Amino acid sequence: MSTREGSLEAPKRHPIDWKNPDFYNEASLNQEMERVFDICQGCRRCVNLCTAFPRLFDLIDESATGELDSVNKNQFWEVVDRCYLCDMCFMTKCPYVPPHEWNIDFPHLMLRAKAAKYKSKGAGFRDKLLSSTDLMGKLATIPVVVQTVNAINKTPVTRKLMDSMLGIHADRKLPEYTANKFRSNAKSNDTFPVKDGTRTPGKVAIYATCYINYNEPGIGHDLLKILEHNEIPACLVEKEACCGMPKLELGDLEAVEKLKNENIPHLLKLAQAGYAILSAVPSCTLMYKQELPLLFPDDEAVQAV
Known part of the structure; x- marks a missing residue:
């Protein structure tokens, strides 16, 4: 038995030995x-x-x-x-x-x-489909298709079919998709002089995330406006895929590794160039700050990002 009721020390995470x-x-x-x-x-x-x-x-x-x-x-x-x-x-x-x-x-x-x-x-069709956020976003945001998808997601008859066939509850509010994707319309400004802080870089690279890119681009545009208002030079990550959180929640760790291998090379270049990498979606930030470093503790590129 422990001699202490609980710990007063800061929580500490151990690496996840998922390949054992x-x-x-x-x-x-x-x-x-x-x-x-x-x-x-x-x-x-x-x-x-x-x-x-x-x-x-x-x-x-x-x-x-x-x-x-x-x-x-x-x-x-x-x-x-x-x-x-x-x-x-x-x-x-x-x-x-x-x-x-x-x-x-x-x-x-x-x-x-x-x-x-x-x-x-394994996992069912519904779970594999819904956790493939990039694929869903790319398909659902095609012009004309996006209006159809949004209409279907609000129609009671089709929602009942989705409930019976896919297990997506008819009353569950689903996020709308946008035809005006964030990455296609973002106007980043990198012309300001770089002013590094004591503990933070003075220039920013934005990792847009699936949700902001396909569903809520306004969050990304607001973030760019905040950075511009404070005269912080900003750019977008050159290329990105899903952070892997949906696949993590599914337990598909091999898919998480594949997405990591797609994203990390682009993010590493920015980290090595002195950029602070920002994401406006907390779960995506959590993946890069905590989950990926614990899943891949010996990957120096992951640790650098």
Whole structure:
């Protein structure tokens, strides 16, 4: 048993050993989920976050003994499927995150479970389609097609068909696509003199992201206006693909690696040239600042970006 209730030190993340065959071993995974779930159910500070924790606690409370040992391990997936890797439990709630000896990293355990599930069972058409944000965006933003897609996404009859055929709930509000993509219309200004700060570069490269490029270009244009107002020279990343977060949430880590290999060479050139690389979508920033460095700890280019 620990001699401390919790850690007062800053949370520390460990590299994700996803290329180790044991990472996908079902028995090893179940053993670790049992260990972590048992600690979680004795604490329950995270109950007001996502629905993963209430589901876990309900499974335990409604079991024969009221303890984790009588919960069917197949029901663990009901917890896994509810986690969307937001990191709130790790960053704000859990007192047992590393460097605490109990070493609880709930989101990355859920990532391991998602990856093991994807490795053994793959994913359905809907999940593969919706996580291919670049492909969806390129197809949906073709002139004329974009108006049709947006109309279909608002039509009750077609939404019921999408619900029955794809499993996309008829009442789920879907983001609209735009014919005026951000990258096609962005007017960056790199004419200002570079004024480096004490800890920050004085010039910026913008990684537009799928959402800003295909759905909400106004966010990107506003960011450019803010940079111009403050006389900060800015340019767009020469070429980009999806950051990989949708594939990460699916557990498709090999697809994450492919996207990393597409993006990092372009971003590395900018990092080496002294640019601060900005993304206006937090999940994309999280991928480059945290997830990719932990997935590829020995990749010097990833670490530099």
